[in-house]
Amino acid sequence: MSLAVFGSVGLDDISTPTGAVEGVVGGSAVYFSLAASLFTDVRLAANVGGDFPPSAWSTLRERGTDLSGLQLFSDRQTFRWSGRYVGDMNEAQTLNTELNVLLEEPLVPESFKDSRLLFLANMSPSTQLTILEQFPRAVAFADTMNLWIDTSRENLERLMSLVYGMVLNDGEARMLTGEHNLLKAGAKLQQMGPDVIVIKKGEHGSFLFTPDGRFGLPAYPVENVVDPTGAGDSFAGGMMGALAESDSFSMESLRRAMAYGTVCASLTVEQFSTAGLEHSTRHMVDTRYHEFREFLRFA
């Protein structure tokens, strides 16, 4: 099943209790694609500036990712984000954001438009809606963030009435619904339109809500969390990649896909930037998947 992703390419400055890095590769579409490409062929669309290192695409190229949706603005700067994690590292403190080339609408290549699966990473809901309209045959999932819940609620609600699935974190789920309890929040989010709701809880795992029932997972147990940046996008990428591979949206397939998403997130947080996913293979992912199942097993 063909999988297209629209999101950001970024250069990040990150500080965590374990260290700090500057100007490293990041962005939702990059993390997503590095995870999803372990399962399926990915079509990536994002804006990028002249300062982004072309060498950063080598792993995705090797994994067969279609990069024809990259729109290069050679005399402008790539999206930059700087953030800091403290304490339990469950939430980033954003220190600075420079949208730069993200201010332009993304390119939607004709060749992407027959994609069966579409992931709209965090972007303004109006941009997400514009893209969605051009994928009439796609099963679409979308992410969002607190900013849009505050400032673009109407468009966000319209988006939610049109997509098949929403992937958001616990704080966003609570903010959107006014429900502290995540099981109640999940049910309310389903009432807003999507058949499938995935709530990511960071180090505390994830919940799935579908018309056929609910599912929950803890996070994969990681002893050395180095950098949580991109964990949520890696989760979404692993999940959507596994869905594309399985060619099914059954409850069984969604459960399995979320476990794969959990594994991809665990690989990301063990290293700075995209190093964890770059150095991973499908075999490593499958090994960790089976370890995770064993970790959780009881009779």
Added chain:
Amino acid sequence: MSLAVFGSVGLDDISTPTGAVEGVVGGSAVYFSLAASLFTDVRLAANVGGDFPPSAWSTLRERGTDLSGLQLFSDRQTFRWSGRYVGDMNEAQTLNTELNVLLEEPLVPESFKDSRLLFLANMSPSTQLTILEQFPRAVAFADTMNLWIDTSRENLERLMSLVYGMVLNDGEARMLTGEHNLLKAGAKLQQMGPDVIVIKKGEHGSFLFTPDGRFGLPAYPVENVVDPTGAGDSFAGGMMGALAESDSFSMESLRRAMAYGTVCASLTVEQFSTAGLEHSTRHMVDTRYHEFREFLRFA
């Protein structure tokens, strides 16, 4: 397998976002026994004052609990605790504690001393050590709290070198080991003596560490958390009760016991005080156990 528990009987004043109650039945030994008695015969030892309602024992009596370890101080007051839960209710704010009859050492009936399983709920480590000495043939598990980590570390470490298992919450595990990461904390706690470490994470589930490996569970999904008081003791009671019933400390048996503990905790938090466990039957527990396994299942 015979199971003895030493802990507190209390009268609690509790305020949560859903309501408030005063002078209700509580105490670690009560929650523990109400959960454990769904699986096995329990021997309960605790001090109680003249103000404690004798009718509160009817459910435990019906479930065959041996109450000969109850030491009644008829002209004194029962242990009182008042606490408040706010926000996500994951941690209580203690407003007041009156130890009252807990200042006296507990009674250790001769008839209890052949117990094969012993649970030492939170008490001063020196009291726990005094009790433990009188159970030379028991497989002992103990709980503790931040107060003892601060004030009685030497005795606590001695206790940990003697017990088979420790059951503690995430904050205590971090405080005892100085490790923020709970997987590292669990490994360090094992090095302090116990073969088995159980770390309770409240609404985020639990971890198990044994010589044969690790295991993890999320919490049972509860939509209406009314009162978290006693959840940890209910978890321990369900776990120890299931262990006693299975007559085994294998990894399989421990995994299963923790899932039962998780179910018992979920029953407790859905109502104030001990009402959730009082109104539960083994059939209800088993139904929820199977629902929980289904909730977590992936292939």
